[in-house]
Amino acid sequence: xxxxxxxxxxxxxxxxxxxxxxxxxxxRAVEKALKMTPDEVVExxxxxxxxxxxxxxxxTGMKWSFLAKPEGVPRYxxxxxxxxxxxxxxxxxxxxxxxxxxxxxxxVSSFALGAKTSYIYVRGEMMPQIRxxxxxxxxxxxxxxxxxxxxxxxxxxxxxxxxxGGAYICxxxxxxxxxxxxxxxxxxIKPPFPAIAGLxxxxxxxxxxxxxxxxxxxxxxxxxxxxxxGIGRSTGTKLISASGNLVRPGVYxxxxxxxxxxxxxxxxxxxxxxxxxxxxxxxxxxxSVPVLPANLTLKLANGEPRLMxxxxxxxxxxxxxxxxxxxxxxxxxxxxxxxxxTWNFARFYHHESCGQCSPCREGTGWMEKVLHRLEYxxxxxxxxxxxxxxxxxxEGNTICPLGDAAAWPVASAIRHFRDEFEWxxxxxxxxLDTNYGLANYAEPIAKVEVSTEx
Amino acid sequence: xxxxxxxxxxxxxxxxxxxxxxxxxxYPEGKQKSALLPILHEVQAEFGWLSTSAMDQVAAYLDxxxxxxxxxxxxxTMYFLxxxxxxxxxxxxxxxxxxxxxxxxxxxxxxxLGVKEGEVTSDGLFSWRGVECLxxxxxxxxxxxxxxxTFYENxxxxxxxxxxxxLRKK
Ligand SMILES: Cc1cc2nc3c(=O)[nH]c(=O)nc-3n(C[C@H](O)[C@H](O)[C@H](O)COP(=O)(O)O)c2cc1C
Ligand code: SF4
Ligand code: FES
Numbered sequence: 001x002x003x004x005x006x007x008x009x010x011x012x013x014x015x016x017x018x019x020x021x022x023x024x025x026x027x028r029a030v031e032k033a034l035k036m037t038p039d040e041v042v043e044x045x046x047x048x049x050x051x052x053x054x055x056x057x058x059x060t061g062m063k064w065s066f067l068a069k070p071e072g073v074p075r076y077x078x079x080x081x082x083x084x085x086x087x088x089x090x091x092x093x094x095x096x097x098x099x100x101x102x103x104x105x106x107x108v109s110s111f112a113l114g115a116k117t118s119y120i121y122v123r124g125e126m127m128p129q130i131r132x133x134x135x136x137x138x139x140x141x142x143x144x145x146x147x148x149x150x151x152x153x154x155x156x157x158x159x160x161x162x163x164x165g166g167a168y169i170c171x172x173x174x175x176x177x178x179x180x181x182x183x184x185x186x187x188x189i190k191p192p193f194p195a196i197a198g199l200x201x202x203x204x205x206x207x208x209x210x211x212x213x214x215x216x217x218x219x220x221x222x223x224x225x226x227x228x229x230g231i232g233r234s235t236g237t238k239l240i241s242a243s244g245n246l247v248r249p250g251v252y253x254x255x256x257x258x259x260x261x262x263x264x265x266x267x268x269x270x271x272x273x274x275x276x277x278x279x280x281x282x283x284x285x286x287x288s289v290p291v292l293p294a295n296l297t298l299k300l301a302n303g304e305p306r307l308m309x310x311x312x313x314x315x316x317x318x319x320x321x322x323x324x325x326x327x328x329x330x331x332x333x334x335x336x337x338x339x340x341x342t343w344n345f346a347r348f349y350h351h352e353s354c355g356q357c358s359p360c361r362e363g364t365g366w367m368e369k370v371l372h373r374l375e376y377x378x379x380x381x382x383x384x385x386x387x388x389x390x391x392x393x394x395e396g397n398t399i400c401p402l403g404d405a406a407a408w409p410v411a412s413a414i415r416h417f418r419d420e421f422e423w424x425x426x427x428x429x430x431x432l433d434t435n436y437g438l439a440n441y442a443e444p445i446a447k448v449e450v451s452t453e454x
Numbered sequence: 455x456x457x458x459x460x461x462x463x464x465x466x467x468x469x470x471x472x473x474x475x476x477x478x479x480x481y482p483e484g485k486q487k488s489a490l491l492p493i494l495h496e497v498q499a500e501f502g503w504l505s506t507s508a509m510d511q512v513a514a515y516l517d518x519x520x521x522x523x524x525x526x527x528x529x530x531t532m533y534f535l536x537x538x539x540x541x542x543x544x545x546x547x548x549x550x551x552x553x554x555x556x557x558x559x560x561x562x563x564x565x566x567l568g569v570k571e572g573e574v575t576s577d578g579l580f581s582w583r584g585v586e587c588l589x590x591x592x593x594x595x596x597x598x599x600x601x602x603x604t605f606y607e608n609x610x611x612x613x614x615x616x617x618x619x620x621l622r623k624k
Binding site: 074083084085086087088089091092117119123124125126127128158160162163164165166167168179180181182183184185200241242243244245249250251287328330332333336340341344345348351352 | 480482485487488489490491492494495516518522525526529530531532533547548549550552553554585586587588589590591592593594598600601602603604605
């Protein structure tokens with residue numbers, strides 16, 4: 001069995017309460033951290049090699065060390081619990097079943113950053129999770145782990161939960177800060193980065209729920225111990241949300257470096273493809289990352305096994321690879337239609353674009369429209385290249401990465417599944433009630449492609 | 455665009471404004487606008503939707519312009535700017551849920567309730583709509599019902615029928 005750092009006690013009855021969590025060793029990291037200096041805590045997190053679990057994979061310790069510390073100006077830690085990336089549901093899971101792991105991590109991290117007030121921004125639809133967190137905060141406060149002079153250390157911290165209003169874009173950290181200030185979720189132009197001017201113009205760190213929870217085992221066991229788990233620069237464990245046509249979808253904690261094949265097919269994890277079907281494709285890191293056919297999911301272009309790590313998943317660049325993203329692993333069986341799913345995702349991004357930049361606002365709309373006509377048998381051959389063209393015009397030309405996130409799924413679907421898109425044009429009637437099927441997407445990889453594009 | 459189709463004069467109870475006071479305390483002095491989203495959720499939980507009258511009173515309470523409330527209420531998808539059914543069934547319509555039957559389930563709900571997406575049943579009890587990924591993709595299809603946002607996971611037609619019957623009897 002793989003090591004579990006975050007979900008080890010998830011099945012212990014009552015682990016959502018302070019008392020049971022404490023019995024299982026909870027809040028030791030706070031006791032330990034408060035005896036260290038804030039800089040020492042930051043140093044441990046740096047040593048751990050922890051990379052942000054919200055999607056971008058930026059090293060957490062490094063991000064913390066960028067935080068400006070002007071005299072007399074408050075600093076803030078804001079936890080990003082907006083979790084709305086299609087395919088990702090690990091943060092909701094963690095907050096539901098083991099909320100104190102996040103609260104403990106928030107105390108440790110806030111101390112490291114010198115924040116006296118911290119917020120957990122939770123998407124508004126997670127009202128039940130908001131109640132759970134509020135209860136956990138009250139319990140922790142009662143036990144002296146929050147509030148004034150925590151454990152007699154002289155450190156004060158207030159922790160609040162803030163609901164969002166239902167907008168995917170508020171997961172983008174500057175949109176999140178705007179929203180927390182009571183405004184529309186329009187991403188800010190960077191620089192300045194939040195580390196310099198974030199919430200209320202003060203230095204701010206925004207971190208994902210899982211990144212913050214991971215600081216608990218890092219402080220307990222030491223950064224070096226944490227870094228021993230995993231492979232290369234992908235250290236530690238990672239929560240993977242597995243969805244789609246799997247025997248056992250759900251949230252799994254893996255040691256980074258696990259072979260993708262083992263993750264999909266072994267009984268410890270997803271248990272294979274549901275209903276005895278075959279795997280056609282996967283989206284390995286949440287809807288924003290490139291889709292891969294089955295063969296490239298399981299193996300790299302050179303035939304070696306692909307691993308669940310930041311490096312291995314992106315091996316081959318965008319030509320034959322994808323990205324770790326937020327760890328939202330979506331599996332498509334042989335009966336699924338890639339054109340339909342690409343249209344669905346394009347619709348999602350069009351719906352969620354905040355509308356500030358024309359390439360994103362207009363481009364996502366066009367992609368949705370063109371994909372809709374391809375899916376419903378009204379498309380032309382030239383539509384396929386039109387889609388590639390639109391996606392290229394969005395990519396890199398927008399204020400925030402939502403534009404890229406909308407472009408990549410479309411571009412990658414056409415790169416790997418062009419024959420399926422063409423079939424929709426050639427068979428406008430048949431495509432309405434039949435699917436293109438598995439084709440040769442699961443066949444062994446014939447030739448080694450050298451990556452030329454990123 | 456903000457279209458307010460009906461007027462509903464509202465009065466905030468003392469209990470409700472007490473909640474507002476509690477929320478405002480979470481933010482630094484002068485940053486009370488941060489309370490806007492949480493307060494709008496409280497107002498919607500009380501009245502079922504956000505009328506202009508309600509929004510104007512929130513603006514007055516927070517000492518901000520009316521437009522600052524309207525622009526927020528119209529940006530975020532959770533706020534209703536017109537009356538809804540007592541129970542709004544919000545079904546996830548995004549990719550992963552569609553892989554496990556969300557689209558069929560929405561068709562079923564439309565038939566069962568006899569109203570189109572966004573419309574209210576004649577008894578005023580139900581409306582429904584598709585929403586984007588609810589962060590429960592591994593347990594799809596899913597739907598949620600406000601204002602508590604209770605989740606119903608791993609749904610099929612039978613479970614939805616039972617749910618609707620249960621709500622009717624409530
Ligand atoms: C459109 C968009 C949506 C995002 N949604 C989320 C989200 O729901 N949760 C999250 O933690 N990060 C999300 N991010 C990433 C955040 O901007 C930010 O990088 C992250 O919260 C940093 O935390 P980390 O370093 O701990 O990963 C999103 C980014 C973009 C561009
Ligand atoms: S890229 Fe899209 S979502 Fe991001 S700021 Fe521009 S319009 Fe808004
Ligand atoms: S796609 Fe339905 S909950 Fe995520």
